[in-house]
Amino acid sequence: MNAPERIALTGIRGAIVDLDGTMVHTAPDFHVAINRMRSDLGLAPIDIETITHFVGKGTENLMRRVLAVDYAPDDVERHFEAALASYMKHYVAINGEYSSVYAGVREGLDALRAKRIRLACVTNKPIGFAVPLLEKTGLRDYFELVYGGDSLPRKKPDPLPLLTVCTDFGLKPEEVVAIGDSSNDAQAARAAGCRVLNVPYGYNHGESIHDVDSDGIVSTLLDAAHLISA
Numbered sequence: 001m002n003a004p005e006r007i008a009l010t011g012i013r014g015a016i017v018d019l020d021g022t023m024v025h026t027a028p029d030f031h032v033a034i035n036r037m038r039s040d041l042g043l044a045p046i047d048i049e050t051i052t053h054f055v056g057k058g059t060e061n062l063m064r065r066v067l068a069v070d071y072a073p074d075d076v077e078r079h080f081e082a083a084l085a086s087y088m089k090h091y092v093a094i095n096g097e098y099s100s101v102y103a104g105v106r107e108g109l110d111a112l113r114a115k116r117i118r119l120a121c122v123t124n125k126p127i128g129f130a131v132p133l134l135e136k137t138g139l140r141d142y143f144e145l146v147y148g149g150d151s152l153p154r155k156k157p158d159p160l161p162l163l164t165v166c167t168d169f170g171l172k173p174e175e176v177v178a179i180g181d182s183s184n185d186a187q188a189a190r191a192a193g194c195r196v197l198n199v200p201y202g203y204n205h206g207e208s209i210h211d212v213d214s215d216g217i218v219s220t221l222l223d224a225a226h227l228i229s230a
Contacts (some may be wrong), residue, residue: 176194
């Protein structure tokens with residue numbers, strides 16, 4: 001189903017916001033850390049556009065996709081642990097150094113907070129990377145809750161993280177909207193019974209966000225805030 005461009009959302013009391021590709025342009029960080037890892041493994045660098053298409057399903061998937069550029073499936077698994085360890089070392093060293101907050105994010109979060117919408121950040125990024133990035137970008141204090149990809153037994157597109165936030169907030173899923181840049185966010189929201197808005201400027205595995213089933217495409221988080229009301 002194609003997503004509608006805009007739709008007003010009423011009865012909303014909570015918002016779950018994605019991180020990579022939604023609030024922060026983190027692909028440049030991935031690009032640097034991945035190519036440093038590839039250098040450690042004796043592999044040639046790859047371009048940022050290719051890496052961007054691999055982002056969204058967690059660090060383990062990212063590593064396997066990056067290794068699959070050079071290796072057959074069996075060799076990917078053989079090199080996986082070394083690649084992951086190298087990547088984690090390099091990423092923690094540069095986390096946030098090359099990233100930037102997207103336009104409209106701070107204004108959108110301010111507007112949602114002014115409407116007394118409770119805010120949570122749910123990302124597939126490991127929590128040990130997510131919280132420092134939120135702190136470095138000055139976004140951490142907007143959120144009552146932050147869940148990373150390793151905070152719970154399952155990550156997006158599984159609905160568990162979104163349902164956990166609903167439980168923590170004491171809200172019904174239909175009172176909560178997820179805002180993200182990819183099919184992961186939309187699928188998790190649909191499965192949880194939440195509403196969902198997508199931004200068009202993120203990663204979404206290199207696929208068009210217009211092909212994702214959602215309640216609307218919004219140009220910025222501020223645009224999303226204008227459509228949301230209690």
